Amino acid sequence: MQEITTIGLDIAKSVFQVHGIDVSGAVIVRRQLRRRQVLPFFRKLPACVIGIEACATAHHWGRELVALGHEVKLMPPRYVKPYVKRNKNDAADAEAICEAVTRPTMRFVPIKSPEQQSVLMLHRTRQLFVRQRTALINAIRAHLAEFGIVAGVGRNGVETLLGLIAEGEDDRIPPAAHACLMALAAQLAMVKRQILEADRRVLRRF
Known part of the structure; x- marks a missing residue:
């Protein structure tokens, strides 16, 4: 053979x-x-x-x-x-x-080391957190809009809505809905912290 x-x-x-x-x-x-x-x-x-x-x-x-x-x-x-x-x-x-693999014109991809894959994972993880942050903000805005509560676009508008949720004094929001919004706000705060930590890790590599 x-x-x-x-x-x-x-x-x-x-x-x-x-x-x-x-x-x-x-x-x-x-x-x-x-x-x-x-x-x-x-x-x-x-x-x-x-x-x-x-x-x-x-x-x-x-x-x-x-x-x-x-x-x-x-x-x-x-x-x-x-x-x-x-x-x-x-x-x-x-x-x-x-x-x-035998073709002379084939383009090949270099094999990544564990360290190179770790850096790639760091960037992909950060991107995932950013997508989650966007999804949470959109969910909070959409849910509050169902009760007639809206705010301007951008970071200031989001902070206004989060402040309203934290106060918990708006009678337009039923208790059950407020509990859901508090959970979303807590999740958003955690994701923001994770993004900041990912940013620090990226900066430490340069």
Whole structure:
């Protein structure tokens, strides 16, 4: 049997698909691997080129396989898609990845280190908090508008509404509604603190 030189690896949460070829392009292996089988399988192979789509967990697996002596190349999924020749499934995806990784014009994504991924996570977490802040402000405005209470746009308008909620003296707001608004206001305050903390962490990295 010829030695495997190139592998397309379709990664997933639990079941992975392998498509391996030799130097002539002949298919040597097509098989599924459970998550626990992935590293033992590649540990037994001679060093080869492994193509993986740059999706969730790809950088983790890239680092693990590089540590075993393989050359790992990550590719944007949109660049792999044109190489899918039949109905989309794990086996077809692995075959497409295997073909795409051999193309001389293919664009590859550098494997991120844990530190680089941590920085990316920090920015994404902050973005999530910002979206949550916007959603909470919109909810508070919408709920109060149902009782005829509105305020100007911008930060000052929001602070006016939050002050009204904190006072709890507006007879237009029923007790049950006020309890909900207090919960939203508390959540908004927490998210604002989280955004400030994320900003501090970002600044500490520069």
